[in-house]
Amino acid sequence: MNENQANDLKRFLLKFGHLFGLFIAMAIICLPGFWIVLSSLRPTVEIMAKPPVWIPQSLSFDAYIAMFSGVGQGGIPVLDYFRNSIVISVTSTVIALTIGMAGGYAFARYQFRGKTAIFLGFMLTRTVPGIALSLPLFFVFAKLGIIDTHFGLIIAYVALNVPFTVWLIDGFFRQVPRDLAEAAQIDGCTRWQAFWQVEFPLARSGIASAGIFAFLISWNEFALASQLTRSTNSKTLPVGLLDYTSEFTIDWRGMCALAVVMIIPALTLTFIVQKHLVSGLTSGAVKG
């Protein structure tokens, strides 16, 4: 009887400990984001208040309205940055995806010499720190006159994303059984047709998630963008965020609002792809 009780107590404690740990972990993960959202809705007076005001007294969307109503109001040209970010991220993603599909298909379906070495070589180009790559790119782009243009950032981001898209898409094509395409070819399809009608539809959702992954990398990139952009012609949102800190007084509320604007697209897209992302990266690398 006594032993039973002790067991029950032990199990209860374990369960309680587990739930408690889970709660703490999730709280730590969520708190910073929650705090930014909350701060973006509070008046500056409350953010700066000493002693701190814990329970918000008044919430409003003033910061967002100010931000999207032009330079004079919000301090920085957020709309321009937003447009630049969208144009650059979308274009570079589409190109990187096309190149990645070709490359990934080659890795998944053909046997050739030096395959691992080439794959590793692709990956090594990705390890070059953005800031280190920005030095020669800055010089080359200045010579070519494509500093502070969309084009310059787009090709830089394509190169940044190609290794990852190749890796991911390789993984997804591996999951499509080889026999299917072969069967289609026996039935009279060309390889090209077999690819588009059999293999591509099966790998499509995976390829879409690779695209979103590439989009997020371009959307969030800072080290290259901070050096290769100069003005509203091509500045992206991450660089724009820095506009707030260069001044002596930081507009915390405006910065929080801009942060929220940056997170929302990323948040939505990541939710859509979360399942495929992990399976793509692991299937390529584990089954090798």
Add this chain to the structure above:
Amino acid sequence: MKGWKPAPHILLLMPAFIVLAAVVVVPLLLSLYSSFTPFRLTRPDTIYTFIGFRNYQRLFADREFWVAFGRTVLLLTVALNLEMVLGLFLALLVEKATRGQRLLRTIMMFPMMFSPILVGFQFKFMFNDNIGLVNNALQSLGLTDQAIPWLIDGKLAFTSILIAEIWSSTSVFAIFILAGLMAMPKEPLEAAKVDGCTPLQSFRYVTWPFIMPFAFIAMTIRSLDIARAYDIVKIMTDGGPAKRTEILWTLISRTAYSDARMGLANAMAYVAILLSILFTVMFFRQLAKARQQIGAEW
């Protein structure tokens, strides 16, 4: 030349080759060359003066550079190890949960969506000595009545950066380890239990070897992207106060763009690139080894 057709895989890989060569390899060769010149942005003709290894000599004799180098390695080592351990715990916690696992997994991915620059900013905000959440909370709870200078004191600033870095990247490890845990067959664990293993033993000898490759995938992915710590440091302290949180990458950008000494900065950049490659190759080899081990058991 009619009828000559290159092998399809060459054709398919060609675009990737061209882009990577044009945007990464050729510029890097250029920067390798310029690291042997006293190139300054303000005096473009200096790129034609060849000075041999003088930049590297100056670098290796420069104490500031080695301090930044050591700090970078320290930051990466501590951060990656802690992320791995915390990620493992997080994955185990979530895997054990009986209800709401989908929701928990989604929350777990949350920090991955933040761009590093945003992570830097939000922690700069939270660690602000005057209005930050951390100090406000500590003061309201009566734990301290002073404003702790989180980002102003050198050691505390390093810790703050470390916390930001860990917050942002632990989930990468957690997600991959969780994927490993969920893909794991249940029979070996039951067999271990029947054979009388304690939970700790079965974790050590059954679960851990199985999830190790997944942990190394996460490591490899992280190491491909380690330099993103630059974004965090840049916005949180920008290498300050008085260069006490200066890491390799902030030092490079300062030397290149503020001091306009491109040649010297390129020499530093090469050291940074080699460091990155070293980390990646290290993890990639461990990944291959872990994969082989698992392959033999499967």
